[in-house]
Amino acid sequence: MEPKFILLFVILSCIIVLLLVRYLIIRKRIKNFQPKYHSKEQVESFNDLLRAAGFAYDPRQNIFYSLQDCWQRKFGYRELFDEMSPTFSMVFQCEPIVFQYEEKQWMIEIWKGQYGINTGAEVGVYIADGENTYRCANNNEELYVRFHLWKGKKLLASREQKGWWTTSFSLGEYTIPKRLSMTIDISFPDFEMGEVFFNELLKMGYSRSCVCIYGSTVRIKFEHPFSKQPSSQTGCFAKVAMLMNRINCALFRYLTRKQICTLDKIEYIKIRLPILYHFMTKVIFAGVK
Numbered sequence: 001m002e003p004k005f006i007l008l009f010v011i012l013s014c015i016i017v018l019l020l021v022r023y024l025i026i027r028k029r030i031k032n033f034q035p036k037y038h039s040k041e042q043v044e045s046f047n048d049l050l051r052a053a054g055f056a057y058d059p060r061q062n063i064f065y066s067l068q069d070c071w072q073r074k075f076g077y078r079e080l081f082d083e084m085s086p087t088f089s090m091v092f093q094c095e096p097i098v099f100q101y102e103e104k105q106w107m108i109e110i111w112k113g114q115y116g117i118n119t120g121a122e123v124g125v126y127i128a129d130g131e132n133t134y135r136c137a138n139n140n141e142e143l144y145v146r147f148h149l150w151k152g153k154k155l156l157a158s159r160e161q162k163g164w165w166t167t168s169f170s171l172g173e174y175t176i177p178k179r180l181s182m183t184i185d186i187s188f189p190d191f192e193m194g195e196v197f198f199n200e201l202l203k204m205g206y207s208r209s210c211v212c213i214y215g216s217t218v219r220i221k222f223e224h225p226f227s228k229q230p231s232s233q234t235g236c237f238a239k240v241a242m243l244m245n246r247i248n249c250a251l252f253r254y255l256t257r258k259q260i261c262t263l264d265k266i267e268y269i270k271i272r273l274p275i276l277y278h279f280m281t282k283v284i285f286a287g288v289k
Helices: 003-031 040-051 071-075 079-088 191-204 236-255 262-272 274-285
Strands: 055-058 063-066 090-101 104-115 118-130 133-136 143-151 154-163 165-171 180-187 211-214 217-222
Touching: 040 055, 040 262, 063 154, 079 090, 079 236, 090 191, 090 236, 104 180, 104 217, 118 143, 118 154, 118 180, 143 165, 154 165, 165 262, 180 191, 191 211, 191 217, 236 262, 236 274, 262 274
Parallel strands: none
Antiparallel strands: 055 063, 063 165, 090 104, 104 118, 118 133, 118 165, 143 154, 143 180, 180 217, 211 217
8 A cells, every 4th residue: 555545544544533532522521411500609600701701691581691891892883883793693673873962972772683693682872982983881971771672472681770781682592683672761861861862763763652751761662773774784694694593593402402591501512512602602792792
């Protein structure tokens, strides 16, 4: 036998042995896997890991959400973020609402849609600091936001806080963005500011059946956007991203079907299919604005 064929045989044999060893290791880990059922220690340990990424897990609602002091706060908002989102498997409907109040140009933007293998929603509060660029609201500019995210008649999440970015992400949930709806309450420092925001919504095309104002709080029923959507969110790339999201969601749900709790599912996937685990964590905790 020629030397080059002997070398090829040795290389292939080594690859097969390594794959077999890896398979046996993974199989043993799967066999020895013990779910922790959202024990206090498991939740605290996982949230310690998430804190560096700017997120936390709420076992009561089974959702992930962003922290107020997260690193994303340093980067503000650019229109490019929404345009580039399908690149990170994020496909959504967004509604930027821009209004002037006390010599500041404010923007409150709402998002709902699919974030990788998560169905989610966001409400962000920003102030213009240049042409088409916005900074995140400072502590003294934060607004009280409460929202409910619905998938048809199913309530996926409820969030409320005073802050600049209020979010919710449900792992393993697949939803076409137009099938989601939100009810959002935003409380302003005074009635005048709320009224300016309310009037801007009416100018955009919202009817009084979808928006109302009571005191200094404005309520919005967000079912479909009235503003022009980023071209990338309606193009072929977004359709491909949604197809991959659907496949990955189905794969995640199938592989973790025997696990009851979300954190156990994540730990199980990390052992069973590391590629999906890295994709999942990248989209949830790195690609979001």
